[in-house]
Structure formats: C-alpha cells, structure tokens
Amino acid sequence: xxxFILRRLLLAIPVFFIxxxxxxxxxxxxxxxxxxxxxxxxxxTEQRLKEKYRLDGTLGQQYRAYWGRLLRGDLGExxxxxxxxxxxxxxxxxxxxxxxGALAMLxxxxxxxxxxxxxxxxxxTPRDRAAMLAALAGICMPSFVLAPLAILLFAILLPLFPVxxxxxxxxxxxxxxxxxxxxxxxxxxxxxxxxxxxxxxxxVRTARAKGLAESAVVYRHALRLAALPLVSFAGPLAxxxxxGSLIVEEIFKxxxxxxxxxxxxxxxxxxxxxxxxxxxxxxxxxxxxxxxILYTLLDRRIQLG
Amino acid sequence: xxxxxxxxxxxxxxxxxxxxALFGPILSPYSYSQGSERQFEPPSPQHWLGTxxxxxxxxxRVLHGARVSLLVGVVGASVSLTIGVLYxxxxxxxxxxxxxxxxxxxxxxxxxxxIILVIILIALFDEKAKTWMEGAGLASWVxxxxxxxxxxxxxxxxxxxxxxxxxxxxxxxxxxAFIQAARVLGQSPHRILLRHLLPNLAPIILVYLxxxxxxxxxxxxxxxxxxxxxxxxxxxxxxLLSDGASLVNPIKIYWWMLAGPAAFMAAxxxxxxxxxxxxxxxxxxxxx
Numbered sequence: 001x002x003x004f005i006l007r008r009l010l011l012a013i014p015v016f017f018i019x020x021x022x023x024x025x026x027x028x029x030x031x032x033x034x035x036x037x038x039x040x041x042x043x044x045t046e047q048r049l050k051e052k053y054r055l056d057g058t059l060g061q062q063y064r065a066y067w068g069r070l071l072r073g074d075l076g077e078x079x080x081x082x083x084x085x086x087x088x089x090x091x092x093x094x095x096x097x098x099x100x101g102a103l104a105m106l107x108x109x110x111x112x113x114x115x116x117x118x119x120x121x122x123x124x125t126p127r128d129r130a131a132m133l134a135a136l137a138g139i140c141m142p143s144f145v146l147a148p149l150a151i152l153l154f155a156i157l158l159p160l161f162p163v164x165x166x167x168x169x170x171x172x173x174x175x176x177x178x179x180x181x182x183x184x185x186x187x188x189x190x191x192x193x194x195x196x197x198x199x200x201x202x203x204v205r206t207a208r209a210k211g212l213a214e215s216a217v218v219y220r221h222a223l224r225l226a227a228l229p230l231v232s233f234a235g236p237l238a239x240x241x242x243x244g245s246l247i248v249e250e251i252f253k254x255x256x257x258x259x260x261x262x263x264x265x266x267x268x269x270x271x272x273x274x275x276x277x278x279x280x281x282x283x284x285x286x287x288x289x290x291x292x293i294l295y296t297l298l299d300r301r302i303q304l305g
Numbered sequence: 306x307x308x309x310x311x312x313x314x315x316x317x318x319x320x321x322x323x324x325x326a327l328f329g330p331i332l333s334p335y336s337y338s339q340g341s342e343r344q345f346e347p348p349s350p351q352h353w354l355g356t357x358x359x360x361x362x363x364x365x366r367v368l369h370g371a372r373v374s375l376l377v378g379v380v381g382a383s384v385s386l387t388i389g390v391l392y393x394x395x396x397x398x399x400x401x402x403x404x405x406x407x408x409x410x411x412x413x414x415x416x417x418x419x420i421i422l423v424i425i426l427i428a429l430f431d432e433k434a435k436t437w438m439e440g441a442g443l444a445s446w447v448x449x450x451x452x453x454x455x456x457x458x459x460x461x462x463x464x465x466x467x468x469x470x471x472x473x474x475x476x477x478x479x480x481x482a483f484i485q486a487a488r489v490l491g492q493s494p495h496r497i498l499l500r501h502l503l504p505n506l507a508p509i510i511l512v513y514l515x516x517x518x519x520x521x522x523x524x525x526x527x528x529x530x531x532x533x534x535x536x537x538x539x540x541x542x543x544x545l546l547s548d549g550a551s552l553v554n555p556i557k558i559y560w561w562m563l564a565g566p567a568a569f570m571a572a573x574x575x576x577x578x579x580x581x582x583x584x585x586x587x588x589x590x591x592x593x
Contacts, residue, residue, distance in 0.1 A: 019416055030429040140574035142523055144530050145567050148550040152558065240418065247530065251550075262531070265424050280418055 005289060012285045016278075023277045024066055027270040028059055034079040034268040053079060053271075066274070075278070076271030080263070086275035089260060094279065096166065097244030097256035100176045104241050107180030109234060112187020113227070119188065120195035120226075121218055131188065138185030147178045147251040164253035175252040179245050183237060187230055195226040224298045231298065235291035239284035243276070308583040315580035322573050326375055329368030337361065337369040338538035348561050355561035357548065363565045366540045371569060373541035374522050377456060377534075381521035382514055384460020389467025390510060394498055396468070397475035408472070411465050420524065423458040427533050430454060452535055455528060459521050467513055471506060478505055508588035515581035519574045526570070542570040 035049050050056040053076075054065040069076060075086035119131040154174060155163040161173050198204065199222055207217045244258030257276065264273035330337060335352075340359035348355045354363035396407040414422075434450045446453065478484060487497050526543030528534045530550075535541045549563035 015413055015416060018413055022417075026425055026429065030425075136575055136578055137571070139578065140519070140571045141567075142526055142530075142546065142570075144527070144550050145546055145563065148563065236415070243418070247527070261418075261421065262424065265421065265428055277417070281416055284416055 001293070004292075008289055008292070009285070016281055016285075019281055020070070020274060020278060021063070023274055024063060024270055025059070027265075027268055027273055028055075028062060030268060034270070053077065055270075066270075070274075075275045078264075078272040079269045080267040080272070086271050089272065090257065090275055090279060093244075093255060093257040093260060096254055097249070097258060098242050100172060100179060100248070100254065100256065101238075101242035101244065103172055103176035104180030104183070105234070105238055107176060108183035108187050108237070108241075109230065111180075111184040113191055113223075113230065115184070115188035116191020116230075117195055117218065117223065117226070119192045120199065121214075123196060128192075132192065135185040135188040138182050139189075141182065143178055143182060143245065144247045144251065146181065147174075147248055150174050150178055151251070164251070166254055171252075171254075175248050175254055178252075179241060179248045183241070187233070190229050190233055191226065194229045195222065198222045198226040201225075228295065228298060231291055231294050235287040236284060238287045239280055242283055243280045308586045311579055311583035312587070315576045315583065318572070318576040319580065322371065322569075322576070323375060325368055326371035330365060330372070333362065333365040333368065335362035335365045337366045337540060345559055354565035355559075357562060358552075363545075363561060366545060367542070367566050367569050370540040370542050370545050370566065371573075373452070373535055373539065374525060374543070374570070375573070377452075377459065377525040377541070378518040378522040380456040381459035381463060381525070382517040384457060385463035385467055385517055385521075386510060386514055388460065389464035390471050390503075390506065392464065393468040393471025393473075394475050394502060394506075397472040397479065398494060398498060398502075404472075411468055414462075415465055419462045420527065422462050423455075423524070423528065424531070424533060426458040426461065427451065427454050427528075448536075451533070455525060455534055459524055463517055463521060463524075467510075467517070470509065470513060474506055474509060475502060478502060508584075512581060512585045512588055515577055515584060519577045519581075522570070522574065542566050546570070 034055075035046055047056065054069075055062055057065075066076070075090070077083075077085050078089060081089065115131045115135065119128040122128050151163055151174065154160050161170050162168075165171055195218075199218075204217060204222055207221045208214075212221075243261065244256040246258040246262045248254070249256040249258040257279070260272060261276040261280075263269075264276060338361070340361055341356070343352075343356050343360045344358060346352055346356045346360075352362050352364070354367065357363055357366070392407065392411075396404045399407075431450060431454060434454055438444065438446050438450060484497065484501055487501055492500075522542070525534055525541060526546060529541050529543030530547040534543055537544070545566035546563065549559070549566060552559045552562055
C-alpha cells in the first residue's frame with residue numbers, strides 16, 4: 001500500500017509541473033495587463049509595479065522567478081486585491097468553500113445512493129420511474145435556476161433559512177443543497193445502473209439461495225460492489241465541488257474561493273490563479289488516490305499496481 | 306415504455322423544438338430586440354409568457370434564444386465529436402508508446418478545471434480572433450466572435466470522454482477477425498479506420514452525441530450567466546435565465562421571467578436525455 005501511494009504521488013509531480021506552468025504561461029501570454037484599470041497608468045508606474053511583482057523582463061525570466069518562489073513555498077501576491085497574498089486569500093476563503101462542498105458531497109453521495117438503490121431494487125415499478133424522472137429533472141436544472149428558486153421558496157415565502165450570507169450553521173443549508181442536488185441526480189442514475197448489474201451476478205443469487213433477507217442481500221453484499229462506479233465518479237467531483245462554485249457562492253453571498261478562482265482569469269491575475277489551480281490539482285490527486293484505496297477496501301479482488 | 310417508443314416521442318419533441326426555434330421568431334408579431342412601453346407584464350393573451358424589463362415579449366426572446374442554444378449544443382457537440390473520435394481511433398490504432406502519450410495528455414487536460422479552461426480560451430483569444438477575422442475578410446463575423454469562440458471552446462473541453470470511449474471500443478474491435486482480415490489483405494490503415502471501424506463505432510458515437518448536447522447547452526447557459534456567452538440584445542436560454550434569476554427579490558416576484566425559459570430548456574434537455582438513454586439501451590454493446 002505505502003509503495004503504491006508513494007509511486008502515485010511521484011507520478012503526479014510531472015503533471016503538477018505541466019499544469020502549473022501552462023496556467024502561468026497562458027495568463028502571461030494573454031493580451032491585456034493585470035495592471036490595466038479604469039485609470040491609465042504612466043509607463044514608469046507600470047514598470048515599477050512590474051518590478052515589484054517580478055513580472056518584468058522576458059517571459060522566461062518571469063517564469064523562472066515564479067517557480068523559484070513557488071519552490072520556496074511562496075504563492076505570491078494577488079495583483080487585483082493588492083496587499084493580500086495569495087496564501088492569505090486562500091486561508092480566508094477556502095474553509096468556507098470546503099464546508100459547503102463537503103456538505104454538498106454528503107448530499108450528492110447519500111441521496112444518490114439511496115435513490116439509485118431504491119430504483120434498482122424496485123426496477124420498472126412506479127417508484128423506479130419516479131426516482132429516475134426526479135433525477136433527470138435534477139440534471140436538467142442549472143444551479144443558477146435552482147438557487148433563486150430555493151431562496152424564493154425557503155427563505156422568502158417560507159422563511160426557514162437566511163436568504164444569503166455567512167456565519168451560522170443555517171447559512172450552510174441552502175447553498176450546499178443547491179450545489180449537491182444536481183450531482184445527487186447524476187449519482188442516483190449511476191448507482192441504479194451499477195446496482196442492476198450487480199444484482200444479476202452469481203454471488204447475489206447464492207446469497208438469496210442461502211435464504212438471506214432481501215435487505216441483507218442488497219445492503220451487505222451488493223452495495224459494496226455497486227458503489228464502485230460511484231466512488232470513481234466521486235473522486236474528480238470532490239475536487240470540483242470543494243473548490244467552490246462561483247454561481248452558488250455568488251448568489252448566496254458566501255465569501256468562498258469560487259468567485260476568486262473565476263475572476264482571477266478575467267483580471268489576468270497569474271499568481272492568484274496559480275494558487276487556485278494548485279489547490280484544485282492537489283485535491284484532485286488526493287481524491288483520486290483515496291478512490292483507488294477505497295476500491296481495494298470495497299472489492300478485495302482488486303490489487304493495487 | 307419501451308426504447309423504440311421513447312426514441313420516437315423524444316425525437317418528435319426535439320424536431321418540434323427545432324421547428325419552433327426556426328419559425329417561431331418569424332411568426333411572432335414581436336421583435337426580440339425592440340423594447341416597448343409595456344414593462345414587466347405578467348402572461349396575458351397578447352404576451353403568452355409576459356414581458357421583460359424593456360417591455361419585450363418573453364416568448365419571442367425564448368424562441369430566439371432557442372436558436373443560439375440549440376446551435377451551440379449541436380456545434381459544440383460536433384466539434385467535440387470530431388476531435389474525440391479521431392483522437393481515440395488514432396490512439397488505440399497506433400498503440401504502444403503513442404497510445405500511452407496520447408492518453409497521458411488526456412489525463413493532464415482532465416486535471417484542469419474544464420469550465421475555467423473555456424473561460425481562459427474566451428478571455429485570452431477574443432481580441433486575437435477579432436483581428437484575425439478582419440484580416441481574413443470575415444469582418445461580418447466580428448460581432449459574433451465570442452459566440453464562435455464559445456463553440457470552439459466548449460468543443461475543445463468536451464471531447465475527452467468521447468476519446469476514451471472510442472479508444473476502448475477500437476481496442477476491442479482491432480482484435481476482431483474482420484479487422485484482422487482487412488489488415489492481412491493489405492488495406493491501408495486509413496481505409497480500415499474509415500471503412501471498417503467508423504461504421505462499427507457509429508451507434509455509440511450517436512448515443513454519446515445526444516448525451517453531449519445537453520451538457521454543452523448547460524455549459525453555454527453557465528457561461529452566458531457569467532456574461533461570457535452571447536451579447537445583448539441577442540438572447541440565449543442562459544442569458545434569459547440569468548436575467549430572470551437576477552430579478553428574484555422579496556419585494557416583487559417576476560416569476561414568468563424565470564418560468565418561460567426554464568420550461569423550454571428543461572423540456573429540451575429532458576427530451577435529449579431520454580433520447581440518449583433510449584439509444585444507449587438499444588445500441589451500446591456494453592448495455593446488452
């Protein structure tokens with residue numbers, strides 16, 4: 001297990017290098033300057049700003065300077081939000097996105113598993129059809145429609161939760177529901193297909209022939225195997241959901257990382273964008289690793305290699 | 306309901322939607338861009354889906370938006386289809402280190418957040434594309450440069466899954482007797498790929514095409530919500546929905562601004578998903 005984890009982490013290093021380099025070079029090669037504002041800067045001021053942020057000289061020099069700082073653990077400063085380092089921004093915003101994202105993942109996986117399993121066990125009954133229709137509706141509903149509707153229903157007409165903002169646990173409910181529900185729909189569809197597949201396998205027939213109760217067959221024997229596709233879907237999904245959704249965070253006025261991530265592209269803010277990409281990539285690698293480890297725990301026949 | 310009936314019903318619904326998008330704006334007595342005095346009217350016999358902030362008929366704007374959204378879906382999915390199928394076929398057919406390299410590249414692109422990639426493409430190349438179009442004598446396209454970049458950008462991030470599926474299929478087809486026979490007969494790889502492999506891939510490509518279109522439409526609506534898609538007074542389902550969503554407030558509820566576009570978009574996406582699922586049940590070899 002340990003050598004496997006080490007090898008996977010080593011393999012991630014070149015990919016990390018390429019991804020971070022591509023991000024930096026793309027942003028620096030783009031037309032438009034990070035210092036362009038409403039007010040035109042004099043050439044001398046712009047030159048001093050460039051020197052201050054080590055963005056002067058050739059692209060090669062800038063690139064080497066960036067990596068030099070990164071390797072010393074310095075993510076640089078934001079060019080748009082002056083006087084705030086990228087590390088500060090990440091420390092302030094990331095925990096909020098992580099909280100909402102983690103809850104959304106719980107909703108997506110929990111609800112998805114329950115709905116998908118129920119649909120598969122009752123295949124071709126009205127219950128199955130209703131669950132799958134609900135899942136399709138969830139997939140077809142963009143989060144920027146779901147979010148205002150949720151505010152309208154559960155914050156304005158029925159004032160159960162705050163309209164927007166951050167602070168108390170009740171502020172978490174609507175954003176994580178709006179973020180998690182569409183993915184719960186994907187998970188339910190995936191779970192149903194995979195559960196139907198597993199329920200037709202020989203070992204399930206054996207378990208039934210032994211006289212096990214249907215619930216024990218489904219939950220103790222079939223569920224472990226049927227969860228495998230869901231687990232591999234959940235890896236990249238977790239990295240995506242945990243790094244914050246621009247739309248959900250903007251509509252609910254959550255001070256998370258999502259808006260920073262997207263706006264760093266518009267602002268040509270190379271260091272902030274690099275920091276966000278590094279966070280995303282790290283989460284992606286960690287969760288994909290976790291997926292592989294979970295695989296061996298769920299299905300003992302799978303060998304790590 | 307069996308797969309065959311679903312295919313006919315969902316296909317019919319889609320054909321109806323395309324016809325509405327094509328002829329609706331022509332038949333409508335209102336203009337999608339010209340405002341009037343009658344702001345924020347709820348649905349009435351004159352304005353079936355009400356009017357918006359500039360007094361424009363919401364139904365006309367939804368039908369006009371359907372043109373953009375459907376076009377983005379079809380073009381984006383076709384770009385992704387072409388790249389994905391070619392990439393997957395070449396990767397699997399060459400095998401060895403070429404296959405390894407090509408699949409590593411796919412993994413690297415998977416490691417970048419997709420929607421951010423599209424935003425980068427649009428933000429970075431908008432100016433360049435405009436200058437290029439003027440230089441190439443396509444000055445009339447300049448106002449639509451964003452839309453064209455959107456087509457290309459969405460296609461460029463959506464092909465990854467298609468490439469993997471096609472590669473998997475070709476890997477198994479490659480070992481089958483009829484392909485071996487074609488090889489032994491000395492047919493060129495180019496001919497084998499086009500004449501023997503492609504027809505066998507067609508069903509699965511068709512299935513994933515119908516499943517890619519809805520996700521491209523959703524992504525376009527997301528980008529339009531961010532202000533990166535079509536520009537006013539043009540409309541797409543995404544811009545209409547974001548207009549409606551921005552008007553949800555405690556004082557006055559303009560529900561028709563959200564309900565109209567949402568209903569049309571949901572109906573289209575539902576039909577496409579139903580069609581895709583039914584086609585997959587019928588044609589996907591792994592589903593048998």
